[in-house]
Amino acid sequence: xxxxxxxxxxxxxxxxxxxxxxxxxxxxxxxxxxxxxxxxxxxxxxxxxxxxxxxxxxxxxxxxxxxxxxxxxxxxxxxxxxxxxxxxxxxxxxxxxxxxxxxxxxxxxxxxxxxxxxxxxxxxxxxxxxxxxxxxxxxxxxxxxxxxxxxxxxxxxxxxxxxxxxxxxxxxxxxxxxxxxxxxxxxxxxxxxxxxxxxxxxxxxxxxxxxxxxxxxxxxxxxxxxxxxxxxxxxxxxxxxxxxxxxxxxxxxxxxxxxxxxxxxxxxxxxxxxxxxxxxxxxxxxxxxxxxxxxxxxxxxxx
Numbered sequence: 225x226x227x228x229x230x231x232x233x234x235x236x237x238x239x240x241x242x243x244x245x246x247x248x249x250x251x252x253x254x255x256x257x258x259x260x261x262x263x264x265x266x267x268x269x270x271x272x273x274x275x276x277x278x279x280x281x282x283x284x285x286x287x288x289x290x291x292x293x294x295x296x297x298x299x300x301x302x303x304x305x306x307x308x309x310x311x312x313x314x315x316x317x318x319x320x321x322x323x324x325x326x327x328x329x330x331x332x333x334x335x336x337x338x339x340x341x342x343x344x345x346x347x348x349x350x351x352x353x354x355x356x357x358x359x360x361x362x363x364x365x366x367x368x369x370x371x372x373x374x375x376x377x378x379x380x381x382x383x384x385x386x387x388x389x390x391x392x393x394x395x396x397x398x399x400x401x402x403x404x405x406x407x408x409x410x411x412x413x414x415x416x417x418x419x420x421x422x423x424x425x426x427x428x429x430x431x432x433x434x435x436x437x438x439x440x441x442x443x444x445x446x447x448x449x450x451x452x453x454x455x456x457x458x459x460x461x462x463x464x465x466x467x468x469x470x471x472x473x474x475x476x477x478x479x480x481x482x483x484x485x486x487x488x489x490x491x492x493x494x495x496x497x498x499x500x501x502x503x504x505x506x507x508x509x510x511x512x513x514x515x516x517x518x519x520x521x522x523x524x525x526x527x
Contacts, residue, residue: 241265241272241344242399243327244317246310248279250331251288257329258292258299260337265298268341274299275317276331280307311415318402327396328416335394336436343396343433351428352397354420355435356389362437371452375459379417382463382470383424388432391416391455401428408465414458421459425466468518472511479508 243261247254258274265272278286278301286303293301302316318326325347329335335355343353372391380387393416402409405422409415423430463471483504490497 239271239273239321239323241270241325241327242317242321242323243272243274243329243340244314244321245274245276245329245331246279246313246317247276247281247285247289247331248307248310248313249281249283249285251281251284253333254285254288254331255292256333257331257337258296260333261329261340262296262298264338264340268344270341270344272298273321273323275320276301277313277317278303279309279313280304309411310413311409312411314415315406315409315411318399318406321399324399325396326399326402327394329394334438336438337394339433339435340394340396343394346431346433347396347398349429350431351401352395352419352423352430354389354392354430354432355394356432357392357435357437358388358432359434359436363439375417375452375455378456379421379459379463382459382467383421384467384470385424385430387420387424388434390420390459392435394435397423408462410458412454414455417455418458418462421462422466425462464518466522468515468522472515472518476508476511476515479504479511483508 243265245254245257245261250257254276258276261274265274274296276289276292276299278289280303289301293299300320302320304313304316314328317328325344327340327344329337329340339355343355347353376387376390379390391413395416397419401423402419405419408422409418420430460471483501486498486501486504490501
């Protein structure tokens with residue numbers, strides 16, 4: 225069950241932009257993040273609201289959010305009674321807002337919030353604008369940079385589009401677009417990777433803007449090995465959902481080459497057709513048939 229703190233004077237006010245900030249044990253950074261958002265968004269002519277989703281914090285973040293909620297009319301706070309995950313917090317925020325545009329950012333002070341108005345302006349002519357952490361001043365740990373580069377290269381191949389940053393936590397997108405994929409968006413850190421893949425595979429207008437990235441305030445919740453494996457799993461699953469031919473084409477190619485090598489050996493050297501060659505042919509045909517069926521289902525469903 226979720227509990228939301230609201231102000232009576234906010235009811236009936238329609239914002240065109242909602243900034244969602246997931247918060248889990250960010251007592252050191254949440255006030256600075258909220259006040260920075262208010263400062264930079266107030267300089268625009270955009271009607272906005274900020275929804276902070278307290279995802280079961282136990283470090284005093286809830287108390288800071290209560291104070292902020294009383295101080296700023298533009299802020300709303302939603303609370304999860306237990307920690308449900310980054311993606312779950314974002315989905316709660318999306319459901320709590322009726323704004324046309326959704327922006328997301330982290331509560332740890334790592335993203336350059338002064339760039340958010342630029343992303344918002346660009347999104348008026350796009351479906352999603354992603355702040356890609358590719359600027360020269362990016363501070364990104366090497367232990368996360370190496371697996372990330374592999375994931376970016378693989379996901380770019382699956383979608384057929386260059387992806388500078390697949391899981392940036394600062395982006396703006398149309399709420400109507402996100403609603404189309406709420407049933408497949410995960411409750412974990414992979415929310416951002418999945419929505420990036422889904423939109424690119426379905427040829428939405430996704431734009432990437434280079435931004436900086438600095439060391440976060442407080443302790444990171446990311447577990448590099450486990451979360452990287454989880455993101456890779458989600459990329460494969462999303463790829464099977466939207467682009468099965470690209471996911472399975474390498475396997476079909478390997479099986480086909482293995483069959484050609486095996487039958488060449490059987491014909492020209494051993495002069496005997498072996499069971500191995502027949503099995504390789506059957507595996508290749510079955511995989512190709514499954515791939516074509518998956519692609520037909522994908523096209524028919526119109527995803």
